[in-house]
Amino acid sequence: MSTKLIVGLDGSGSGDRALAYAKRLSKLIGKCSIELVYVVEWSPYSFQTPEENASRHKRREQEIKTAMERVVQPTLDALKADGFTAAGRVKHGDAADILNAVAMEEKAEQIVVARSSEGGFTRRIFGSVTANLVMHASVPVTVVG
Amino acid sequence: MKNTGFIKAPLLASLFAYPVLFFATLQSALAQDAGGIDAKVNEIFSLATGWFVNLIFANLPGTSFPWIVLWLVVGATVFTLYFAFIQFRAVGHAISLVKGDYSNPNDAGEVSHFQALATALSGTVGLGNIAGVAVAVGIGGPGATFWMILAGLMGMASKFTECTLGVKYRNEYADGTVSGGPMYYISKGFAERGIPGGKFLAVLFAVFCILGALGGGNMFQANQAHAQLIGIFDPYPGWITGLIFAGVVFAVIVGGIKSIAQVTEKVVPFMGIMYVAAAMIIILMNYDKIGWAFGQIFDGAFTGLGVAGGLVGALIQGFKRAAFSNEAGVGSAAIAHSAVQTSEPITEGVVSLLEPFIDTVVICTMTALVIIITGQLTSDPATGLYILGDNGQIVTATGASGVALTSAAFGSAFSWFPYVLALAVILFAFSTMISWSYYGLKAWTYLFGEGKTKELIFKVIFCIFVVIGAAANLGPVIDFSDAAIFAMAVVNIIGLYFLMPIVKRELNSYMSRLKSGEIKKFKN
Numbered sequence: 001m002s003t004k005l006i007v008g009l010d011g012s013g014s015g016d017r018a019l020a021y022a023k024r025l026s027k028l029i030g031k032c033s034i035e036l037v038y039v040v041e042w043s044p045y046s047f048q049t050p051e052e053n054a055s056r057h058k059r060r061e062q063e064i065k066t067a068m069e070r071v072v073q074p075t076l077d078a079l080k081a082d083g084f085t086a087a088g089r090v091k092h093g094d095a096a097d098i099l100n101a102v103a104m105e106e107k108a109e110q111i112v113v114a115r116s117s118e119g120g121f122t123r124r125i126f127g128s129v130t131a132n133l134v135m136h137a138s139v140p141v142t143v144v145g
Numbered sequence: 146m147k148n149t150g151f152i153k154a155p156l157l158a159s160l161f162a163y164p165v166l167f168f169a170t171l172q173s174a175l176a177q178d179a180g181g182i183d184a185k186v187n188e189i190f191s192l193a194t195g196w197f198v199n200l201i202f203a204n205l206p207g208t209s210f211p212w213i214v215l216w217l218v219v220g221a222t223v224f225t226l227y228f229a230f231i232q233f234r235a236v237g238h239a240i241s242l243v244k245g246d247y248s249n250p251n252d253a254g255e256v257s258h259f260q261a262l263a264t265a266l267s268g269t270v271g272l273g274n275i276a277g278v279a280v281a282v283g284i285g286g287p288g289a290t291f292w293m294i295l296a297g298l299m300g301m302a303s304k305f306t307e308c309t310l311g312v313k314y315r316n317e318y319a320d321g322t323v324s325g326g327p328m329y330y331i332s333k334g335f336a337e338r339g340i341p342g343g344k345f346l347a348v349l350f351a352v353f354c355i356l357g358a359l360g361g362g363n364m365f366q367a368n369q370a371h372a373q374l375i376g377i378f379d380p381y382p383g384w385i386t387g388l389i390f391a392g393v394v395f396a397v398i399v400g401g402i403k404s405i406a407q408v409t410e411k412v413v414p415f416m417g418i419m420y421v422a423a424a425m426i427i428i429l430m431n432y433d434k435i436g437w438a439f440g441q442i443f444d445g446a447f448t449g450l451g452v453a454g455g456l457v458g459a460l461i462q463g464f465k466r467a468a469f470s471n472e473a474g475v476g477s478a479a480i481a482h483s484a485v486q487t488s489e490p491i492t493e494g495v496v497s498l499l500e501p502f503i504d505t506v507v508i509c510t511m512t513a514l515v516i517i518i519t520g521q522l523t524s525d526p527a528t529g530l531y532i533l534g535d536n537g538q539i540v541t542a543t544g545a546s547g548v549a550l551t552s553a554a555f556g557s558a559f560s561w562f563p564y565v566l567a568l569a570v571i572l573f574a575f576s577t578m579i580s581w582s583y584y585g586l587k588a589w590t591y592l593f594g595e596g597k598t599k600e601l602i603f604k605v606i607f608c609i610f611v612v613i614g615a616a617a618n619l620g621p622v623i624d625f626s627d628a629a630i631f632a633m634a635v636v637n638i639i640g641l642y643f644l645m646p647i648v649k650r651e652l653n654s655y656m657s658r659l660k661s662g663e664i665k666k667f668k669n
Contacts, residue, residue: 044245044257047410049403050583053256053264053484058321060254092254101250 002031002085004108008099008129009038009088011071014114014144019075021144022112026084036075036088037102038067039095064090096132103139110140183383186616194625201628201635210457213631214464220474220638221299224306227645228652232301232498238659239495246666247492255486258496265481265497267413268580269504271573273470275420275566276369276548278512280623282522283538283546285462286452286531287438288445290513292463297505300473301498306641309494309648310334311479312487325483326584327476327633328354328591331640340643346636347591350476353632354588355603357477360626361469362581363607364614366574368622369548371615373570376549377563387615391608393575398582399604406579413576416569417508423565424511427558431518438517451530453537465627468634470509471501475630476637480584489664491655494648516554521545582607 007022009015019036026032040063048056072088079086091098103111113130134141202211225232241247242258281289307327314333315325328347335343371386396402428435441450446463449455472478478497485493516522523540524531531539538546543553548570555562582604589603590596614622658664 040254042254044248044253045259047263047267047414048256048260049406049410050264050268050481050484050580051406052403053260053481054324054583055322056254056256056484057323057486061321063254093250 002033003029004033004035004106006035006037006099006103006106006108006111008095008111008113008133009036009071009075011038011067015071016114017144018112018114021142023079023082023084025112025142033085033087034079035102035106035108036072036086037099038072038088038090039098040064040067040090040092041095042092043094060092063092094132095129096136099133100137100139103137108139110142111137112142112144114144183616183618186384186613187618187621190613190617190625191621194621194628197632198624198628201631202624209454211461213635214461216638217296217464217468217474217631217634218299220634220641221296221303224302224641224645225299227649228302228305230302231305231495231652232298232502235305235495235498236502239498241666242492242496243499244668246668247664249667252486256484258485258487258492261482261485261493262496262499263414264410264484264580265478265500266417266503267410267576268477268481268584269470269472269500269577270413270417270508271577272366272369272548272570273466274504274508274512275551275570275573276372277466277470278509279516279547279550279554281462281466282513282516283541283550284453285459286445286450286522286539287441287513287517288443288447288449288452288456288459289463289466290442290510290517291446292460293467293509293513294463294506296464296467297471297473297501297509300467300471300501300505303474303638303641304471304478304497304501305494306645306648307474307476307479307637308482308497309490309651310641310644311483311490312485312493313490313647313651315483323484324587324590326354326480326587326591327637327640328588329483330479330644331636334640334644334647338643338647346640350633350636350640351588351591353629353636354476355585355592356629357475357626357633358581358585358588359607359610360622360629362477362584363578363610364617364622365626366577367611367614368617370571370574373548373552373567376552377567383616384612387612390575390578390615391611394578394582394611395604395608397579398607399601406576409572409576409579413572416572419565420569421508421511423555423559423562424515427515427555428511428518430558434518435514438514441517442513450524451528451533452539453533467501467505467509469627469630471504472630473501474634474638474641476633476640477581477584480587481580489651489655491648491651494652512551515558516550519554519557521550521554521557578611 005022005025007018022034026034067090072090076086076088099111111133113133115130130143134143201213204210205212205215243262245257245259248257281293310330311325314330315323316329317323328351331350332343332347367387367390370390371383374386375381393405397406444450445459447456449459452458454461468474478500482493482497487493521542522531523542534540541550545553552563552566555566585607586600586603590600593599
């Protein structure tokens with residue numbers, strides 16, 4: 001059975017840094033597959049107008065399609081071209097929860113993320129995704145600087 | 146050079162003079178015409194809608210009891226009994242559904258039960274809870290509160306029935322958007338059961354829904370928002386408030402400026418919580434009077450304590466204002482709830498049970514208690530009966546009625562609260578208008594079909610009615626608003642009677658699967 005690594009992508013430089021490290025790890029491990037996860041931040045407890053609700057299903061499909069086309073698929077293609085075994089998915093929800101849930105589901109060895117780019121005010125109020133993940137994850141987490 | 150200078154000077158002068166002159170003329174026109182345009186609007190409006198109002202509020206032959214109130218009471222009672230007090234049995238399950246215990250994590254990103262409930266609530270929590278309750282206790286006395294709470298509890302069963310059907314028979318379009326509501330479940334459900342007349346009733350409902358959207362969902366809101374503003378600033382003509390409101394509503398529903406609606410949708414829930422918190426504080430500050438206030442509510446409910454019409458007067462006011470506030474049986478909520486993501490329509494029905502509870506049993510009762518406890522209603526110390534004015538309403542401490550009465554009640558405890566309340570009223574009014582513009586639009590497109598121009602026509606009509614609503618007097622506006630909303634209930638409840646066996650089948654199947662463990666929690 002091959003080792004699985006979960007990599008959190010966010011379409012920015014930090015996602016790329018996490019991926020670079022996962023690729024290095026994967027080579028060291030040998031028989032290893034990389035699972036890319038892109039999370040669209042979403043809360044079931046937000047407030048919306050009736051019109052937003054009516055078109056929510058459509059918007060969700062679009063969000064998944066856009067993230068898949070712009071971020072996940074190009075990365076997957078590049079990984080496969082380099083000879084890596086990889087798969088990818090787009091999910092809605094809280095990033096830390098989702099990364100952990102996918103890791104459990106896939107029985108992954110570890111989660112690789114990069115230090116989040118958000119800072120200042122937002123982080124003080126809500127805490128960073130990375131900090132939440134490190135505190136609550138059920139598998140080892142590697143945070144790339 | 147000299148010449149140009151010579152020409153320039155008067156040009157400049159006239160550039161400045163024109164706006165000044167314009168404002169001066171406008172100001173004098175306003176001064177002369179204070180109420181002139183408003184009076185005209187009011188007169189035309191009363192003439193145009195009087196017959197419709199009289200028809201809906203006609204008394205039962207030989208009594209002074211409006212048939213429409215009986216209609217609502219009977220409806221709510223039938224649903225309560227038919228579904229064996231579902232409103233009490235399923236509350237616990239409703240709360241776990243809203244918490245997301247039964248939501249499949251793979252559906253994340255779709256409309257959750259919480260969001261559907263919150264959206265429906267922001268359409269119903271509003272002036273009905275603040276101004277409507279003041280009207281109820283102002284005419285029907287404290288006893289109206291008892292009937293209002295009872296109507297709220299029974300209305301939970303009506304809401305359950307209509308919201309289940311709303312989800313079951315919604316239209317899901319190829320582009321991924323959804324449309325639901327009584328017009329869809331009446332036409333599809335009747336066809337499914339082989340009952341004739343579904344299409345006719347659905348069209349009738351859609352017509353009344355458009356009127357309701359323009360009345361209670363629009364004019365009443367604009368009217369009371371204006372009443373609140375002139376309570377704070379010096380009196381000025383209503384059409385000015387109307388134009389400003391219409392402009393903002395236009396920007397959102399026609400201009401598609403989503404940010405305004407999004408900000409409102411986020412602020413309104415906090416306003417609601419703050420309103421209840423303030424009411425709680427006032428009630429607790431007068432904790433020694435809580436027992437007395439409930440005494441007044443119970444005594445008034447069965448004796449009337451001298452209000453016009455006695456027991457019946459209190460009951461009519463309580464039921465009318467409860468229905469106007471929580472819209473149970475009206476069918477509007479079925480439109481709002483139908484966007485939820487669920488494979489079990491019954492779950493949304495169960496969640497919607499909470500709506501009349503929060504709206505009427507909690508928030509309306511708070512308003513009524515604050516008005517009673519702060520002593521706004523004047524009574525004769527010798528007899529304990531309320532003193533009635535010439536108009537048949539109870540004489541209030543400040544002479545205020547409607548939203549101004551609520552404002553005076555809260556203001557007697559916190560002098561600054563009327564300002565907060567004014568802001569809350571304006572935001573509530575606005576969010577209710579946005580919700581109802583959507584309900585009205587759904588009815589409109591059901592009748593005339595979807596299309597940019599057709600939708601634009603409705604939206605423009607909607608904005609025009611904002612101005613009319615702000616300019617007209619409370620009396621005719623409230624009469625028409627009530628009549629239109631209750632007309633929706635007439636059609637909707639007929640539909641619900643024919644379709645309730647379908648809901649029962651869904652309910653039995655769901656409950657047995659829940660019991661057997663086939664339907665499982667995803668979260669613990």
